[in-house]
Amino acid sequence: MNLVASDPNVVDWHSIEMVNPVIVPQSGFPPKDVVRFEFVNDSSADSDPPLGPDARGELIGFSGFSVTGDLRTGAGIGGLTADLDPNVDPDTGAFLLARAHGWIAHPGHTDLNLQIGDNGLNYNGKRSSDATVIFGDSENSPLNGETDRNTSGDFPDAVVWATPEPGSIVLLLLGSLGLGLVRRRKA
Amino acid sequence: MKRFFAVALLIAVASSANAQTRFSVTSSSPLDDLGLGDEVWLDIWA
Numbered sequence: 001m002n003l004v005a006s007d008p009n010v011v012d013w014h015s016i017e018m019v020n021p022v023i024v025p026q027s028g029f030p031p032k033d034v035v036r037f038e039f040v041n042d043s044s045a046d047s048d049p050p051l052g053p054d055a056r057g058e059l060i061g062f063s064g065f066s067v068t069g070d071l072r073t074g075a076g077i078g079g080l081t082a083d084l085d086p087n088v089d090p091d092t093g094a095f096l097l098a099r100a101h102g103w104i105a106h107p108g109h110t111d112l113n114l115q116i117g118d119n120g121l122n123y124n125g126k127r128s129s130d131a132t133v134i135f136g137d138s139e140n141s142p143l144n145g146e147t148d149r150n151t152s153g154d155f156p157d158a159v160v161w162a163t164p165e166p167g168s169i170v171l172l173l174l175g176s177l178g179l180g181l182v183r184r185r186k187a
Numbered sequence: 188m189k190r191f192f193a194v195a196l197l198i199a200v201a202s203s204a205n206a207q208t209r210f211s212v213t214s215s216s217p218l219d220d221l222g223l224g225d226e227v228w229l230d231i232w233a
Contacts, residue, residue, distance in 0.1 A: 003229075011227050077233065094211065094232040104225045114210055114231065123206050132207045142207060157212040158229060161219045 001062055002115040003100055004152065008057035010162055011112075012105035015043035016051065018064040019096045023075040023084045036085065037064030038074035042098065061117050062098060076124060107164040111156035121145035208233050 005011065018041075024034040041063045043050050054060045066074025075081045077095040082088050087096040114135045120128035122145070129146035136157030143151055211232045221227065 001231075003231075089232065092232075094209075096230055097210075097233050098231040100227075100229040100231070102227045104221045104223050104227065107223065112212065112229070114212065121208070126206070130206065134207065134209045136211060138209075157210070158214065158218060160221065160227065162221045162223065162225070164223070 001098075001117045002150065003059040003062075004113050004115060005058055005110045006113075006156075007106075007108055007110040009106045010104065010108050010110040010160055011057075011102045013053045013057065013059055013100060013102035015102075016059045016062045016098055016100045017044050018042045018062060018098050019087050020046070020064060021086050023081050032073060034073055034075050036075060036077065036081075038066035040064045059100060061119070063117065063119060064097070065119075065122070104160075104162040107162045109159060109161045112158040112160065113152035114157050115152055116143060116145055116149045118149060120149060 003013075003016065018037060020036050020040055022033045022035055026032065027034045041047050041051055041061060043052060043062075051059070051062055064074075066076060075084075077085070077097075082093060082095075085095060088094070089096070116133060121131045121133060122128055123131055127146070129144060131145035132142040133145070134140050134142050135153040137153065137155035140153035140155055143153065213230045213232065215228055215230070218227070
């Protein structure tokens with residue numbers, strides 16, 4: 001998945017981490033924790049290499065996935081694991097997938113959008129083209145896991161507004177006042 | 188190695204051939220009145 005911004009200068013992203021809890025501890029033989037995702041591609045030490053912001057300052061390609069097989073250790077997300085997964089909102093039933101962390105670096109506003117990344121979106125045993133998502137606003141059109149990769153929804157998933165420091169506002173006001181006085185003298 | 192598998196976000200249960208997932212983004216603090224240097228935390232849900 002991707003997290004892109006209309007103005008990537010506003011937020012200086014530090015990290016994106018997939019939430020990957022233990023679903024069934026010490027299962028099978030030999031005993032092994034069953035986690036949500038067998039592999040993650042994020043900013044954590046579990047990712048090789050760790051993912052950081054790209055050259056544009058956006059978070060591109062974070063993911064969690066498992067490889068289906070006899071020794072599968074990733075349970076994924078869905079109805080079967082909802083009661084076992086500690087990171088499910090009991091009110092909405094939604095799974096907490098990832099957490100992004102950053103700092104405000106520039107004043108202004110930026111629209112943030114999720115996207116299906118280059119690797120698509122797969123359900124167990126299904127093709128990426130069988131999967132659709134709706135991001136953020138419920139008015140968004142569904143996006144297909146195969147044909148709508150790297151595509152934002154019609155509406156942003158989040159909007160960040162960052163105001164200048166108070167000192168900057170005072171300087172701006174003083175500058176405007178000075179400009180007004182100069183114009184008045186010329187008139 | 189990971190990219191070799193080229194499978195992202197395996198979701199264990201699909202009840203139909205065309206499964207649809209709704210995503211949302213939340214934040215523990217308001218995003219509409221931040222100042223320079225303020226922290227931003229976003230939670231991504233599915």
